[in-house]
Amino acid sequence: MKLSLLASIIAIASSVSAAPLAENVVDLGGRAIVDFYDPRSRGGSLLDQSAGLGEPLNVIISGKSSPEVLTKDGFNDFAEAIGFSEECFGIHKGDPQLSDLGDGHGPLGEMEVLRENFGNPVFGTCFETLEGGNHLRVWQQNGPDANSGALFLAVSQEEDLGESHTISPDGYNVGRDKFVAAAVGTHRYLFTTYTTTAEKVPGLLNPGTDGINHGISQDGVVILLTVTVKSIF
Template identity: 60%
Template sequence: MYVIISAKSSPEILSFTNHGFLNYARAIGFSIECLGLHQGDPQSANLGDGRGDVNETAVIRENFRIPVLGTCIETLIGGNHFRVFPQTGPDANSGALFLAASKEEDLSEHHDIIPDGYNIGRDELVLAAVGLRSHNGVKYNTTVSDVTGLLQAGSQGINHGIAQDGIIKLLTVTIVDS
């Protein structure tokens, strides 16, 4: 997980009820998968919250700022996507959202992660998020800070053996008055 949405974010951002998180994702240029369809096995992660390995809650894809069909384009030509894992277990019920971001190849390459795809996916996601964004009448301000020391740089234990730089981006998302 190379991006974390802080538990200090506005509660609506951390919620999957009332489309709070999804509205934010759309504000930064992402949305649910093409026509709501997902193929492939769910990915799992251990967030250290006492639940062990848990499956992703959602897969969110770049939509190229094209409502409805943008994620279908991403499915065909590749692009950025992230998997969402809420930290809600009994040992660490922070409510923070851990995001596994990556940049992937097109469909003909079976959506393999591009070289340096974890760092690139993270950085593109953060670039899209930081600052003032809005969607559906809701305005968001996102700030970022770097967290080091939680993840060792390199490819050991990293899916697909793709090296990453060990930097985690901590986003704090605040809903601002219209």
Template identity: 60%
Template sequence: MVRLPFVSLLGLQGALALSTFSPRFKREADAVPFVNPTLAGGSLLDRATPTLGEPLNVIISGLSSPGVLSDAGFLTFVNAIGFATECLGIHIGDPQAANLGDGHGYVNQTIELRQDFGNVPVGSCLESLAGGNHLRLFRQNGPTANTGALFLAVSQEENVFEGHTISPDGYDIGRDKFVQGALGASGFHTVAQNITGLLAPGSTGINHGIATDGVVVLLTVTTA
């Protein structure tokens, strides 16, 4: 696991207090990294099945550079880490949804990206066959929490012969690999904090019954 300073959720209580933001008139002084989804009925688990979810284990802070938080800018950032859009633009399987406590309720993922093994055009096809890291993106931009923060469900997958399921310990492994790549991404400056208290450790409610350590990593990403 990537070793980073731990920050208790209680230590961020003031900064992450539930606030109301106007999409057009949000002042710089009002900006926060993110709002805790559980304060308004949301969850740090997305909805993979009617009863189980995958952990939203990485958050790109709303205090990151605005360009990084846009769809195109985020894609540029993760391209630098080694992720690309799905193989030939083909997606198999239903999208997952998340409730980020921002007033929108459950919303389907914005995009799903896969490890590209250094080949942006077709590398994600190899991930679909051989396994590797992948992520789902959700944006916190509703009327009661318009932070712009990006919540990611990152996980390591097995190869197609293993049913392309999540690897044992794959949620923590996927998170740590993503964070390690983010800290070394060329053209970006990334600061990481481990946060506890948002996601309960263990396997309760988690898809495939795979336990996690309960750590969510907050990344603040600025363009270099």
């Protein structure tokens, strides 16, 4: 999907207000069947903790998604289907960023860091490391106080290695929009298809630069994605 279509996606999503808290239906594993719990209501934040400030958690994978995608391996497979892979040769430099999702775990390091692979799942993230591109960090809301299973993503467009991977101008909005545009619709990886819908969730982030790392303004938009997994067999 081309980026020029994202405005249409957001416009449609803007008319839908996702419910962060739903009825407390519980699955067999004890996980509440809700889109997510608002981290702020339990002392958490929609900003991660990096360099004394934070990067916005601007995409949420709904806890109502297929359970397969709400695991590290399952999310990685979904990410592969939409053009993201693990870091170049599995090498990660830098300390993990922390996030408190208000689920009783307190601040935890990210579950995964993935980078745009430019259509090459083997070496593409090496190119992203050198030249810059889209990347994401992911945390899961699965603690004893708020076990939704939802995945919270900090998505951003970053500069090249020569710029020390700093966030691009408007990189938080651009990174989110590119990720959503890539995700919405139906995609396939190996023997699985992923069908993804998007909704805009209002009021979770304040627009502007207050508390935002690098002083880069963001528009306050958080997109909720619901991913349905289906085996082709």
